[in-house]
Amino acid sequence: MSPYGRKNAPRIVIAGAGIGGLTTALSLHAAGLDDVLIVEACPNLRAVGAGINLQPAAVRELTELGLAQALDDVAVATARLEYHHRYGGLIWSEPRGRAAGYNWPQYSVHRADLQDILLSAVRDRLGPEALVTGGRLIRYEQDRERDRDQGRPTVRAYVADRPGPLSCDLLIGADGINSAVRATMYPDEGPPLGNGICMWRGVTEGPPFLDGRTMVIIGCNARVKAVAYPVSRPGKGGRCLLNWVVESRTADGLGVDDARTADWDRAVPPEEVLAHLDGWRSEFLDLHGIIAAAPRIGRYPMIDRDPLPAWTDGRVVLLGDAAHPLYPTGSNGASQAVVDARVLAYELAHHGIDEALARYEADRRPQTTRLLDAHRRLEPDPVLRQVEALAPDGFLDIRHVLPEDRLDGIKSCTRQVTGVDATALNARSSWSVAV
Numbered sequence: 279m280s281p282y283g284r285k286n287a288p289r290i291v292i293a294g295a296g297i298g299g300l301t302t303a304l305s306l307h308a309a310g311l312d313d314v315l316i317v318e319a320c321p322n323l324r325a326v327g328a329g330i331n332l333q334p335a336a337v338r339e340l341t342e343l344g345l346a347q348a349l350d351d352v353a354v355a356t357a358r359l360e361y362h363h364r365y366g367g368l369i370w371s372e373p374r375g376r377a378a379g380y381n382w383p384q385y386s387v388h389r390a391d392l393q394d395i396l397l398s399a400v401r402d403r404l405g406p407e408a409l410v411t412g413g414r415l416i417r418y419e420q421d422r423e424r425d426r427d428q429g430r431p432t433v434r435a436y437v438a439d440r441p442g443p444l445s446c447d448l449l450i451g452a453d454g455i456n457s458a459v460r461a462t463m464y465p466d467e468g469p470p471l472g473n474g475i476c477m478w479r480g481v482t483e484g485p486p487f488l489d490g491r492t493m494v495i496i497g498c499n500a501r502v503k504a505v506a507y508p509v510s511r512p513g514k515g516g517r518c519l520l521n522w523v524v525e526s527r528t529a530d531g532l533g534v535d536d537a538r539t540a541d542w543d544r545a546v547p548p549e550e551v552l553a554h555l556d557g558w559r560s561e562f563l564d565l566h567g568i569i570a571a572a573p574r575i576g577r578y579p580m581i582d583r584d585p586l587p588a589w590t591d592g593r594v595v596l597l598g599d600a601a602h603p604l605y606p607t608g609s610n611g612a613s614q615a616v617v618d619a620r621v622l623a624y625e626l627a628h629h630g631i632d633e634a635l636a637r638y639e640a641d642r643r644p645q646t647t648r649l650l651d652a653h654r655r656l657e658p659d660p661v662l663r664q665v666e667a668l669a670p671d672g673f674l675d676i677r678h679v680l681p682e683d684r685l686d687g688i689k690s691c692t693r694q695v696t697g698v699d700a701t702a703l704n705a706r707s708s709w710s711v712a713v
Contacts, residue, residue, distance in 0.1 A: 292317070319453070618638075
């Protein structure tokens, strides 16, 4: 039971209706904290984005929020991760999700489908009035001691084009990598950091490959890499949605200026991507064909931010990409936002706000700092570069290139960026709250 009781529950404002913000609202509601308002800058929440992965740690939390069936209806339970040479040879294969010993699956899902599941649940459980769209939070202020002594809400959140601020007891910044909450907390931080890698992303309808449940990473040099995986099960005609990403570190790679002005809606022609894949071939996946057939291709910089010394400022706290944006190389950004949301709600249900925020940060900030470092070190993976150096023209059997014990380094890398092993996750007690 919440320490506040229903009548004294704090007023909570969440900036951002992305995966982190919506999961936070659902987690707070499940913990008995119902006085929640989500403020979202986008005037019309629409189906956008491409495929993402939900690691078992996140799937466990969404399952405990009662969303398991809704997820399973639209997602693919990923069974394997495979690394392939750009000329087709299999370098490494490992099980994922339940096949790797977790009690919960790993899911590959279209971001828009996950967003729809979370949004529908928020509207059903908290009511449509819990979400305000077209409200871009621009800054916050707080008079900590005076307002607390007089029993008034301590935070004032200012929203663009709104005549007065929103008053609340707690402001949660879940407003993404360009967070206005973070910028208010750290006004001198500057723009996100680009690493010189450009990414092209798209979703194409096509035939499933391999077993229809495998994520593949193709191209083992330090310059170009492709990732592909299904985000839907086959429908009529046996076709499914295939999410794909091509990454290239080139002389004109995106830098700090591009990171500052990243245009998430910019579309480019397929030829711009295909130029980086000249000569690539694969027996199981027509990568060139799915790129050429993509209805839309986006071009983005690979960006993140340095770890922060603190996520909390009085009664204001950061969550998800606002707190710890990660490179997408570990397929873990959305999952960590889900875990953040559940830990924060659990602590708020059991402690006063100040202690809850301190406990949340003490738990999550060191973990995500380690993950951020692991994501940065993953690219380019030294084992894959070694394969490229030894077999630039490809191979028939990877054992003729490197012994198996040398390939274990790939497994070590993937374990570091998922953040938790199966035994630890399966044994951990639940963050659900009885109310």
